[in-house]
Amino acid sequence: MSTSETAAATSFAARLGLGNWRQNVIYIGFIVIFLVFALTLHDKGFLNPNNLLNIFRQTAMIAVMAIAMTYVLSAGEIDLSVGAVAGLASVTTAMAIDAGGLLFGVSAGLATGIAVGTLNGLLTTRIGIPSFLTTLAMMGIAKGVAMWISDTAAVPIISRSYSWIFGGGSIGPIPVLLIWMLVLGAIGHVVLRKTGFGRRVLATGGGETAARYSGIDTRSIKFRVLVISSMAAALAGMLYAGRLQSGRFQLGEGDELSVIAAAVLGGTSLFGGVGTVIGTIVGALMIGLINNGLILMGLEFSQQLMARGGIIILAVAMSQPRR
Known part of the structure; x- marks a missing residue:
């Protein structure tokens, strides 16, 4: 094949998206895993609408935090405190609702x-x-404070309005948690891709020195994405509290690993400069899909951890560009 023919074939493959299949491996992987579970677990209720909606319910909090983590990673930073902040916010929200009502509780959670x-x-x-x-x-600080102020006990939430809005309600068959995830995902995608702030976030992570010389206040960008991440974690904690009708310091424990994995699976770079909110949401759903399928398969918890880790490693490895 001549050089011109090779170039034409490469160009045609690129137009079809074949040259960028690694960037789309999360979507391919999601479909493949869904089909495998659908075929092997159809007799165990995997395709039952209630089970599919439960996947969304269980994934929503991870997705909310992962959307904000996309910004943090894209700016070249990382936030390991999101799970503990979710637990702390659930406790402060529950305590504030008990002391001053719904609006006071919501304000306390966001202030946290x-x-x-x-x-x-x-x-x-x-x-x-x-x-x-x-x-x-x-x-460690956030978890310690949550344990201290709650005396390690669950703080009940008796406000039905709060529980409905923040996790427990449904509009017809659609869980409120799914609406939270979709709305925040749409906002996160538009801001990252269509606004000056999103472009500055990506520029900061792509090359901080170059971004600074081009007039971007990189310190301000990093400060803001870390605040956004903690606010998203607090909101996730409030959603946990609404769904379970109580604030507990254990809520969100260990979520930081799933949150980071969701973002990286979706195509966000750990080294900054590259991020996609849509991919992050699919990554979070993929993790929820894997968790649900492994539970229905009847695997022991230790086996679930091994299988989940292996699938995530394989997906991330396939999505990395060749060197």
């Missing part, structure tokens, strides 16, 4: 996220502590 995010942002951008260490320390 803003306070933690501001502290993370200041320590990272002003003092210069790497976000990995800042948020790792904040993970």
